[in-house]
Amino acid sequence: MVERKKFREPAIPDDHLILKYSGIFDLKGLYGTITEWFIDYGFYLEEPSWKHKVPSPSGAEQEIEFTGWKKINEYVIYWVELYIHIYDLVDVDVVKEGVKKKLNRANMALEFRAYVETDYSKRFETKFELFIKDFMDRYLFKKDMDVIWSDQLYYITYKLHTRIKEFLGMETSPDPFKEVW
Amino acid sequence: MAERQIIIDHMRLAYEGLFDVTQLYTMVQEWFREKGYDKKERKNIETITPSGKFIELELEPWKKITDYAKFVIKIRMIMTDIKEVEVEREGVKTKLNQGKIQMVFDAFLETDYEHRWEQKPTFFFIRTLFDKFVFKPYVERFKARLIAETNQLYNNIKGFLNLYRYSTEAWTAPGTVWPSP
Numbered sequence: 001m002v003e004r005k006k007f008r009e010p011a012i013p014d015d016h017l018i019l020k021y022s023g024i025f026d027l028k029g030l031y032g033t034i035t036e037w038f039i040d041y042g043f044y045l046e047e048p049s050w051k052h053k054v055p056s057p058s059g060a061e062q063e064i065e066f067t068g069w070k071k072i073n074e075y076v077i078y079w080v081e082l083y084i085h086i087y088d089l090v091d092v093d094v095v096k097e098g099v100k101k102k103l104n105r106a107n108m109a110l111e112f113r114a115y116v117e118t119d120y121s122k123r124f125e126t127k128f129e130l131f132i133k134d135f136m137d138r139y140l141f142k143k144d145m146d147v148i149w150s151d152q153l154y155y156i157t158y159k160l161h162t163r164i165k166e167f168l169g170m171e172t173s174p175d176p177f178k179e180v181w
Numbered sequence: 182m183a184e185r186q187i188i189i190d191h192m193r194l195a196y197e198g199l200f201d202v203t204q205l206y207t208m209v210q211e212w213f214r215e216k217g218y219d220k221k222e223r224k225n226i227e228t229i230t231p232s233g234k235f236i237e238l239e240l241e242p243w244k245k246i247t248d249y250a251k252f253v254i255k256i257r258m259i260m261t262d263i264k265e266v267e268v269e270r271e272g273v274k275t276k277l278n279q280g281k282i283q284m285v286f287d288a289f290l291e292t293d294y295e296h297r298w299e300q301k302p303t304f305f306f307i308r309t310l311f312d313k314f315v316f317k318p319y320v321e322r323f324k325a326r327l328i329a330e331t332n333q334l335y336n337n338i339k340g341f342l343n344l345y346r347y348s349t350e351a352w353t354a355p356g357t358v359w360p361s362p
Binding site (some may be wrong): 013014017018019020021022023024107151154155158161165168170171172173174175176177180 | 202203206207210211213214219220221222223224225226227228229234236238263278
């Protein structure tokens with residue numbers, strides 16, 4: 001059996017991006033924003049794991065994983081993975097413009113990963129087929145991988161990063177690179 | 182591993198007073214985009230503390246100069262005690278931030294970033310020979326360009342922060358210790 005994971009090319013140098021936020025936010029709204037983003041960009045969304053730990057005096061702990069995939073052509077598929085670790089999560093009542101709202105206060109760390117996978121339909125299995133695949137990846141698709149697929153997925157992942165920053169109202173949410181891809 | 186030469190090592194900029202965090206961030210990112218750098222935001226942390234917001238950013242954009250060499254500019258920004266204030270300027274009320282910033286600039290010249298010349302000891306030897314004798318004038322020119330670009334960014338940021346000089350801020354000596362959140 002061929003290890004398929006080795007056909008995954010990381011689109012983000014250093015493997016992942018980190019975003020940390022600590023303060024008041026709307027957890028339900030954040031969840032909605034993330035799922036909406038995956039749908040907007042044509043990704044199929046899966047949630048491989050959702051953990052909720054019993055609240056301690058400082059609050060509950062949650063770990064959520066989102067995995068989205070999108071087929072680009074018969075040979076290439078994009079993967080975007082988002083891991084969210086929320087801790088010290090408590091409900092708070094906030095009055096905003098005279099309206100009482102239930103929000104959350106927590107510390108949160110988000111990790112973004114993205115991969116370009118080739119041969120997702122597993123056409124190349126035998127030793128000889130794998131040799132052909134290697135040749136294709138090295139010589140025929142090398143430029144496409146560097147200039148198109150990896151680059152596009154890299155900037156698409158930043159769009160999710162920016163969308164979350166905008167939702168959280170972070171000071172650094174404007175993105176001058178938003179028109180790239 | 183690709184070879185990373187440190188061209189600028191820990192050039193610091195410290196500021197305390199009025200400024201706009203969002204505009205500063207946008208200005209820096211826009212500058213990188215205009216100069217043809219690819220975006221890289223390694224770390225982005227925003228925490229709300231009783232004394233104001235704490236923001237830590239680590240940007241590491243890069244630009245490929247040739248197939249062999251690329252520029253990397255790394256900026257670490259730590260902003261502490263960031264509060265929102267309303268300022269009246271020429272009769273117009275505007276919202277700004279008040280707080281402290283510490284910035285550290287590093288610049289690297291990365292050669293053989295595609296790891297083509299390090300797979301075998303002979304290749305590595307040839308690369309070293311070429312770096313030392315053949316490519317030396319090119320590498321020197323690249324270094325000068327990288328220094329000029331980093332200085333231009335540094336001066337742009339300094340100029341940007343100077344726009345707020347009608348307030349009570351003062352340039353401070355570079356700090357030696359990172360403030361804690």
